[in-house]
Amino acid sequence: MKLIIGIIALNFVMLNCNKKSSNSNEELKMNNQELINHIKLAINPKYQDWVVFKHGTYIIFDEADTVKEIHKEALKQMKEFGPVYAGGPAGDFGITTLDKTDGWIVSGHGYGMYTYVSPLELDNKNPSDSEIGLFGRNKRDLDGKNPEIIFINRKK
Template sequence: MIGMNTERLVDLWRRLLADPRKSWVLFEHGTCVVLTAPDGDLAEQATEILKEFGPVRAGSPAGDFGVIDVKDADGGWVITGHHQDVLTYVAPDEPSGRDNFAVGMRGRTKRHRDGTELHIVHVEDRRTPAGPA
């Protein structure tokens, strides 16, 4: 990823995903899987979601994307796909163009790589530990 290291990406996703109850898992190319119902091993749960909803399949909903401009968090964009909890960050210096199509295609390509390589770089476990009964 051009100009973005894992530490900066983790910081960025922490700011973007401000809900303190949301656990999430970050993959190598900037795709974040938000776990709305975290259960058991978060890495395993996120990997299963991304394995199914990350790879691009032309002519299917897996090829679709949306683009959200995130001016408040270092600039750049969040790319959505056919699963509402799978999001990919594209930094301002990455796309070859600034229009939504070029940015979205860059994010979709990154999501596809994450969905096929499945290399986790960070797990954010925000589940509260169970207290004494």
Template sequence: MTGVNSEMLIAVWRRVLLDPRASWVLFAHGTCVVLTAPEGDLGEQAVAIMRTFGPVHVGSAAGDFGVVDLGTAGGWAVTGDHPDVLTYVAPEEVEEAEEAEDHRNIAVGLFGRAKRHRDGTELRVVHVEDRRDAAPPAQLGPA
């Protein structure tokens, strides 16, 4: 499995995660845990989630995946059985020998699932994006 540059991964997740108030944690192989209720040490909170939802158990919900094309951001996000755990797969990480989209999605999904498994067993945090102090979006309405 090829390694992906952490700085590039941070930039991708900053572009892809649209909520400017969303705190998130990035793991070494590209898995991002979005923390919908961030509290305490965000790295520890994400590690606890990854311990449960990172490792793949074939034949269970932990082996399932979905593939989201990231369009102009490039690459794909691979989902699993936790809605806030996403793994980035760069275009150069997957051979696109198959032209049909369904074949490509299977290859991308399996590759992303393998990366999530590594992140879920190694549990190596490379970046914490703490947005708890971000201002809420402006509200429109009567003054």
């Protein structure tokens, strides 16, 4: 009987620990403006035309003057290059540590497409490149499967 009560108590503690952990992750999520500010600092200022999606993926346009409707082109590229499928090129990624803000950008197979990853989003305080890359790839997958533009920056 004591063993059963002990197991129930342990399960209760474990469930509450998991709930606390997920709530703290929720509190660490950035609002859209904070995300946009980090991305602005991540992008080379010579690039003035870019679009940010809800989960932190952004697309930089080199020659946006030739693109009539940048939001439609961004959605098209996100739908094509954002989702991750097993065994496909979308699974590949590269990591760049940022100098002007905290975090990293994760690049993939879509030209000019990057995903910002904040250190606050990761549980590990010293994450490996693979942890950062997999997390960023997952964020890009979320943006690719349900693209929602939160900001468009155009050359002035």
